[in-house]
Amino acid sequence: MSRRTLPLFVTHDGISSRSDITCKYKCGDACSHAVPNTSPGEYFGDIVRTALSRRGVLRGGAMAVLAVGAGGVLTACANDSAAAPVSDGAAAGAGDLGPVPDGTNFSPVAPNTDDAVTVPDGYEQEVVIRWGDPVLPDAPAFDIGNQTAAAQEKQFGFNNDFAGLLPVDGSPDTHLLVVSHEYTTEPFMFAGYDADDPTEEQVRIGIAGHGLSVVQVRGEPGTGRLTPEFGPYNRRITGTTEFLVTGPAAGSDLLKTTADPTGTRVAGTLNNCAGGVTPWGTVLSGEENFDQYFANADTVTDPVLAERLARYGVEGTETERKWERFDPRFDIAAEPNEVNRFGWIVEIDPWDATSVPVKHTALGRFKHEAATIHVTADGTVVAYSGDDERFDYMYKFVSSRKMQNGNSRAAVRHNMTLLDAGTLYVAKLTGDHPDAIDGSGKLPEGGKFSGTGEWIPLLRANEDGSAESLVDGMSAEEVAVFTRLAGDRVGATKMDRPEDFEPNPVTGKVYVALTNNTKRGVDGAAPADEANPRVNNKNGQILEIDDDHAGRSFTWTLLLVCGDPDEADTYFGGFDKSQVSPISCPDNLAFDTHGNLWISTDGNALGSNDGLFSVVLDGPRRGETKQFLSVPVGAETCGPIVQDDRVVVCVQHPGETDESSWASPASHWPDGGASQPRPAVVAVWKSGGGRIGI
């Protein structure tokens, strides 16, 4: 069949396109701080193993070599490395590729820098709901010049990230749209905002702009349009909504505060990034960069406490938003344990607007990107979660209780206990070709990066509420609350920022977006390994895991090594690289009903706007990557949902560029004219109706 030449638009301006202001407000400038993981991890182990395999026997000399500095050893290894062929990228796909797989038959959009949501020819898009739109019936109309916290508590929050659509029984075109509001960007929310002297009302609006929204939406037959409605389940969850703590850390001294001497009731959820819809109809959400909300870590003198804070990147004096001036719980000097009450997977029951959401401590505390569920044949529930920090770890939790089928209230109540009893594991990966990894991204002989893996148990939570630590030197409570330190002790594998972690509902294989890590192999940081094969990794990669879901072993391969397909360090599953869309900084993952992977990006380092991409996983087109949409200037693409007749994305932080300000916005999306940009959810469908990608 004839081959298309895809329109490519690739620049080479170096690093991720994420702006300074997004870094500051989204993740507390995580990437400009020292890497929190200073553990030796398997860094030294890798070097020893590599050196042993390469040089045969290296007995007493191994540690002496290590003592002179890891960088020197890495250099020596790289110089020793046997030359492996660089993929020409054209191995597969040269012959008959067969038909375009269902779900991916669309004309890819060209990479661009437009201030618009761009979709393929023959498709339409429209905003579903934006920051400030009413969620509750008594919400006042949004008035950007006269905001109040009371209004924001009833309106759609800021910077939408995760999106879930849950069908309403008996009402075929009606769904609950559940969206997270990861963070607020005050300079783009308030005219004349003074970052040195925010008002109390601005602080309260910021706290209310975080959390989640539950909104009933009605579909329109024949299109994918979604219209918000005031339904009985509509709800705002914010930085002050009451949460119940469950699992091994519930009631722990490590969680007790002045306001909550029980250590079981927390006000609010913060920095809710991605998430997952559970098979039992609830929503999981990851509390990610929570460290940035807590002030005065620098006043801590206790070395144990200081180490715990540092491992989570909690540092400094004042915070960027200065909430501590108006609420002392954000001041570590006043409330040292409040910070321990964030960094969890939370579960929301969207079918009861009065329900108390839960923080599940059996899944461990780290910068959870999200959590997503696979259910085994016997009803065991496996929750996968990545810790989105450079050189941090991948985790899974395996339940001891079994899922109950059906969506009765009794079944939901039971299933909301599934994540409280079971075993928490951290991943250790071993490459098949350690001698061939030199940090350049050069493919090993055999043509792919691959290996095996082991899930190392950290914590067992029992059904009677007791728990056992499986890590020497740490109690069960400590493993739950300081999970990163537990991962350090067992030598977990340091990854390139594990973001979304998603099981394929068709094949059961599990996929992880490793977004980037420009510190990999730099300044003495951990060197490249086979799963993280590039130093100064600007563009990220996609890991494919064939997991024994409830067990402890797996095999893995890299599906994509992202970036400019014209560059030798990229890999698209073996597919012809001249026939793919460039992709950079993968973040969120989703699957369509055909089993194709969809990837949204955050911080495209290739110079064009972020987007949403489809990737074929099986057959002769494995690795074929096509851009389905792009988002406006300064924005990140989040929350993808790919249904048969509709795609939904969250457009997060439109207009957040270094050159922009309230007075001079870089984007006027979505309202146009001279308007300020507003984060919003967008629905996309085929003109005149019909199935996506067919």
Ligand code: FEO
């Ligand atoms: Fe909020 Fe890991 O992205």
Ligand code: CA
């Ligand atoms: Ca993310």
Ligand code: CA
């Ligand atoms: Ca996902």
Ligand code: CA
């Ligand atoms: Ca991200």
